[in-house]
Amino acid sequence: MELDKHYSPQQVEDKWYSYWMDNGFFDSTPDEREPYTIVMPPPNVTGVLHMGHMLNNTIQDVLIRKARMEGKNACWVPGTDHASIATEAKVVKMLAEKGIKKSDITREEFLGYAWEWKNKYGGIILEQLKKLGASCDWKRTRFTMEEDLSNAVIDVFIKMYKDGLIYRGTKIVNWDPAGKTTLSDEEVIYKENNSNLYYVTYLFTEQTKKTFNNEIGGLQVATTRPETIMGDVAICVNPNDERYKELIGKTVIVPVVNRVVKVIADEYIDIEFGTGCLKVTPAHDENDYKIGEKYNLEIIDVLDDDGKIHERAGAYVGMDRFACRKQIVKDLEEQGLITKTEQIKNTVGHSERTDAVIEKKISTQWFVNMQDYMKRYPQVLSDVMNDEISFHPSKFKNVYKHWLDNIKDWNISRQLWWGQRIPAWYDEKGNYVVAKTEAEAHALFNNNAYKAPLADNSNLIERHTNQDTQNVQHSTDEGHINTLRNLTQDADVLDTWFSSWLWPISVFDGLKEGDKKDYQYYYPTNDLVTGPDIIFFWVARMVMAGYALNGQKPFSNVYFTGIVRDKLRRKMSKSLGNSPEPMDLIAKFGADGVRMGMLLSSPAGNDILFDETNVEQGRNFCNKIWNAYRLIAGWQIVKDEAVSADIIASNALANQWFEMKYQTAVNDILQAFEDYKLSEALMTIYKLIWDDFCSWYLEMVKPVYGEPINESTLTQAKNNLEKVLTLLHPFMPFITEELYHVLYEGQPTKPMIVNAYPKMDNSIASIDDRALQIITEIRNIRNNKGLSPKVAFEVIIKTEQEAIYKAWETTIGKLANVSAILYNAAKPEKCLTTLIGTDEIFIPFAEAIDEAAEMKKMQEELTYLEGFLKSVDAKLNNDRFVSNAKPDVIEKEKQKRADALEKIEKLKHSLTQNNN
RNA sequence: GGGGGCUUAGCUCAGCUGGUUCAGAGCAUCUGCCUUACAAGCAGAGGGUCACUGGUUCGAACCCAGUAGCCCCCA
Numbered sequence: 007m008e009l010d011k012h013y014s015p016q017q018v019e020d021k022w023y024s025y026w027m028d029n030g031f032f033d034s035t036p037d038e039r040e041p042y043t044i045v046m047p048p049p050n051v052t053g054v055l056h057m058g059h060m061l062n063n064t065i066q067d068v069l070i071r072k073a074r075m076e077g078k079n080a081c082w083v084p085g086t087d088h089a090s091i092a093t094e095a096k097v098v099k100m101l102a103e104k105g106i107k108k109s110d111i112t113r114e115e116f117l118g119y120a121w122e123w124k125n126k127y128g129g130i131i132l133e134q135l136k137k138l139g140a141s142c143d144w145k146r147t148r149f150t151m152e153e154d155l156s157n158a159v160i161d162v163f164i165k166m167y168k169d170g171l172i173y174r175g176t177k178i179v180n181w182d183p184a185g186k187t188t189l190s191d192e193e194v195i196y197k198e199n200n201s202n203l204y205y206v207t208y209l210f211t212e213q214t215k216k217t218f219n220n221e222i223g224g225l226q227v228a229t230t231r232p233e234t235i236m237g238d239v240a241i242c243v244n245p246n247d248e249r250y251k252e253l254i255g256k257t258v259i260v261p262v263v264n265r266v267v268k269v270i271a272d273e274y275i276d277i278e279f280g281t282g283c284l285k286v287t288p289a290h291d292e293n294d295y296k297i298g299e300k301y302n303l304e305i306i307d308v309l310d311d312d313g314k315i316h317e318r319a320g321a322y323v324g325m326d327r328f329a330c331r332k333q334i335v336k337d338l339e340e341q342g343l344i345t346k347t348e349q350i351k352n353t354v355g356h357s358e359r360t361d362a363v364i365e366k367k368i369s370t371q372w373f374v375n376m377q378d379y380m381k382r383y384p385q386v387l388s389d390v391m392n393d394e395i396s397f398h399p400s401k402f403k404n405v406y407k408h409w410l411d412n413i414k415d416w417n418i419s420r421q422l423w424w425g426q427r428i429p430a431w432y433d434e435k436g437n438y439v440v441a442k443t444e445a446e447a448h449a450l451f452n453n454n455a456y457k458a459p460l461a462d463n464s465n466l467i468e469r470h471t472n473q474d475t476q477n478v479q480h481s482t483d484e485g486h487i488n489t490l491r492n493l494t495q496d497a498d499v500l501d502t503w504f505s506s507w508l509w510p511i512s513v514f515d516g517l518k519e520g521d522k523k524d525y526q527y528y529y530p531t532n533d534l535v536t537g538p539d540i541i542f543f544w545v546a547r548m549v550m551a552g553y554a555l556n557g558q559k560p561f562s563n564v565y566f567t568g569i570v571r572d573k574l575r576r577k578m579s580k581s582l583g584n585s586p587e588p589m590d591l592i593a594k595f596g597a598d599g600v601r602m603g604m605l606l607s608s609p610a611g612n613d614i615l616f617d618e619t620n621v622e623q624g625r626n627f628c629n630k631i632w633n634a635y636r637l638i639a640g641w642q643i644v645k646d647e648a649v650s651a652d653i654i655a656s657n658a659l660a661n662q663w664f665e666m667k668y669q670t671a672v673n674d675i676l677q678a679f680e681d682y683k684l685s686e687a688l689m690t691i692y693k694l695i696w697d698d699f700c701s702w703y704l705e706m707v708k709p710v711y712g713e714p715i716n717e718s719t720l721t722q723a724k725n726n727l728e729k730v731l732t733l734l735h736p737f738m739p740f741i742t743e744e745l746y747h748v749l750y751e752g753q754p755t756k757p758m759i760v761n762a763y764p765k766m767d768n769s770i771a772s773i774d775d776r777a778l779q780i781i782t783e784i785r786n787i788r789n790n791k792g793l794s795p796k797v798a799f800e801v802i803i804k805t806e807q808e809a810i811y812k813a814w815e816t817t818i819g820k821l822a823n824v825s826a827i828l829y830n831a832a833k834p835e836k837c838l839t840t841l842i843g844t845d846e847i848f849i850p851f852a853e854a855i856d857e858a859a860e861m862k863k864m865q866e867e868l869t870y871l872e873g874f875l876k877s878v879d880a881k882l883n884n885d886r887f888v889s890n891a892k893p894d895v896i897e898k899e900k901q902k903r904a905d906a907l908e909k910i911e912k913l914k915h916s917l918t919q920n921n922n
Numbered sequence: 923g924g925g926g927g928c929u930u931a932g933c934u935c936a937g938c939u940g941g942u943u944c945a946g947a948g949c950a951u952c953u954g955c956c957u958u959a960c961a962a963g964c965a966g967a968g969g970g971u972c973a974c975u976g977g978u979u980c981g982a983a984c985c986c987a988g989u990a991g992c993c994c995c996c997a
Contacts (some may be wrong), residue, residue: 632959689936
């Protein structure tokens with residue numbers, strides 16, 4: 007059979023993926039074996055695969071495949087996230103394209119469209135992962151909004167509410183005017199911005215003027231947000247600010263609305279910033295809100311949910327907030343009330359999902375009480391700090407700690423429809439209960455177990471009545487319900503992360519009544535592989551959920567991948583067009599090549615600078631392996647008796663030598679896995695295969711052209727190929743499975759995917775291979791002198807350990823084209839000299855030898871060695887070194903000294919001989 | 923403003939608890955080869971004052987302090 011020179015991944019990848027699937031190798035059910043579990047960070051259900059997913063899932067697949075080969079019960083659970091905001095935004099956009107406005111349809115209708123959309127596009131991403139070779143247990147695929155998982159979310163909400171960890175409160179929150187929902191602090195991205203700082207004059211009231219004898223007419227207030235002037239309820243200065251001491255307690259007039267407000271004093275004010283006067287707008291700034299609370303100021307929210315000016319503002323009503331800013335500036339300028347405009351850099355919060363500028367807003371929402379949470383479950387922090395849950399790389403422990411030390415309450419309600427609806431029920435007066443069903447809610451009301459409405463939830467009630475009166479569903483359950491009250495369920499849904507944080511538990515139905523066999527077997531999971539960007543969103547919260555819901559950690563190790571960037575360090579993004587299409591890459595280079603390309607350049611936690619040449623390297627590596635197989639497959643076989651004893655012995659030695667290289671590599675690789683240094687592990691395999699296996703071992707045992715190979719050598723070569731393929735399989739599953747099968751004519755004892763992974767072994771005998779240096783030495787000489795490899799050399803070795811070289815004679819002859827090796831013969835007249843250890847090697851070389859150059863080379867080496875010796879001697883003669891250094895260090899130094907002395911002597915000897 | 927991290931060959935990065943036969947790897951570069959497994963290849967080579975300054979030490983890429991530059995997170 008003629009094999010192509012190039013490996014074609016396309017022909018084999020689909021075949022093996024189906025084979026693995028059809029034979030159930032990815033499936034896992036609890037048994038007596040040790041489990042090894044990974045839950046996939048669920049991608050957005052309507053997302054498409056990007057390079058970050060590729061990296062992330064490649065790493066997970068490497069880990070899971072290795073565990074499977076080690077005989078563990080490997081279980082990798084895939085799934086998708088409903089991604090509340092992102093998905094809802096997509097559906098809204100899709101509907102808008104059809105001419106349907108969300109506000110014109112009911113919640114049920116909207117959800118109908120959303121599910122339709124989800125069923126159509128959902129899960130494409132998982133199909134794409136299959137192309138990558140991901141060996142997930144697809145039968146376990148979960149979705150965060152499927153019935154069981156949603157139930158778990160609701161149950162957890164109710165439990166935490168009862169436990170006092172969840173409360174309803176009125177606070178200043180983040181408002182996304184594009185998504186029309188509140189956001190948690192984590193969903194707000196602060197970006198640096200060039201802003202105008204306007205110096206606005208607030209005129210004094212007549213009374214205030216009098217105290218200043220009418221000499222001063224007003225004060226200057228610096229603001230970047232003049233459109234919130236209508237919400238100003240005070241001016242605040244620092245009590246230590248000499249400039250304004252007189253003003254404290256006096257009144258000034260807010261421009262535009264001519265509201266009379268007081269000047270108050272608080273240490274919080276930065277004297278240096280602007281004019282040192284702050285306009286206090288409690289509805290639109292967190293710090294102003296705090297001041298407002300402290301001094302009991304009125305709250306005037308001038309914006310509506312769209313970010314337009316609300317009627318409450320009393321001016322510019324209906325205008326967009328940014329248009330309004332421009333208009334107010336223009337109007338105030340005309341009135342001469344803006345005295346100065348300054349360019350400054352400040353940071354402005356944007357919505358993570360919609361990128362809209364966030365507004366701070368007073369609102370009644372549901373929160374998780376984090377301070378309390380951490381008091382109850384201190385392991386959330388301590389178990390990460392003491393490596394009970396171990397972070398790779400560990401530097402993220404600091405980030406984690408810092409966040410938890412400064413944690414704030416988590417706003418979990420979202421004004422959306424796509425998600426788990428909050429199980430809270432309100433009566434007409436706004437009294438509320440938390441209950442799973444309307445019937446239970448009625449029961450609670452009837453027992454008077456409800457809470458009174460919060461002071462400031464008028465907005466919310468308004469919203470409920472507007473949106474939901476038409477679709478309140480009354481339970482018809484048995485008619486026991488006291489329907490005197492007309493109950494309405496909370497219109498809001500829960501933050502997506504409020505379901506994701508249960509993921510490692512809920513995918514095994516750990517929160518569901520009934521059979522917990524899977525949960526008990528697989529949980530806690532072993533490794534989590536994710537990006538550092540969701541360390542707070544997700545990683546920290548899974549740890550929280552783990553300890554709160556069952557007192558157990560969710561996983562033992564967290565591997566933080568880097569962010570995939572292009573080679574100019576820019577983030578990959580659609581708008582920049584610098585992100586390759588993963589499916590195209592796989593089609594072009596093969597999944598194995600892409601996997602290797604991603605892994606090679608991505609040590610844990612470092613950003614990966616994606617460059618297609620990395621993937622090319624991966625593809626080339628596949629080709630190299632393919633050709634190693636072609637070589638072995640092409641040999642003609644003869645019985646051992648048919649070849650010379652020398653060859654048999656030489657090949658046996660080569661095999662031993664490779665065994666040593668192999669086991670050393672295995673030990674290094676397993677250690678690298680322990681340390682979660684996957685790219686290092688892969689690099690070690692790469693070098694083992696390319697250098698040790700192909701360049702050395704195969705060249706050693708390769709018969710001269712046209713000659714056959716003896717049976718035992720072929721068997722060894724095949725075994726060795728199998729070994730390196732096995733080692734490589736977790737990284738490059740397709741080519742290794744393919745070659746393993748063809749190597750054994752389609753009849754391997756078991757498929758590669760479950761072939762046993764090698765183990766640590768430190769007992770392997772070391773083979774003295776210093777004789778091989780002669781090969782490199784001679785190749786180097788040929789290169790330097792421009793000699794063809796066809797010209798054979800003789801070599802004279804001056805040594806007391808002939809055996810070391812004798813064993814390798816055949817190999818040296820073959821790889822360096824050496825015709826004869828003489829031991830301890832006289833040094834020829836004309837020759838090149840080199841040292842291997844302390845043995846002298848002479849290579850007779852009649853033509854055009856540059857004596858002077860040779861001498862110079864030797865002289866240089868001598869100088870170096872003498873300098874080296876000097877430094878070693880200096881140490882050994884230093885009493886403080888001898889008394890302070892560890893014994894083995896001193897021993898090493900002594901050995902260095904002895905070696906150097908011997909070499910120096912030999913060099914001197916050669917130099918004097920040449921001089922004669 | 924607060925916190926964390928980084929700075930080692932042209933590029934991307936390894937260098938554990940300080941001991942110069944440890945300054946290393948891959949890629950890139952250069953030289954010579956189409957040697958019937960592989961030019962997606964073979965053989966060989968050249969690249970670094972380990973950011974800077976000072977300190978600790980018998981000894982510093984590694985520990986400490988300061989300086990400069992870069993990055994990330996938080997407010």
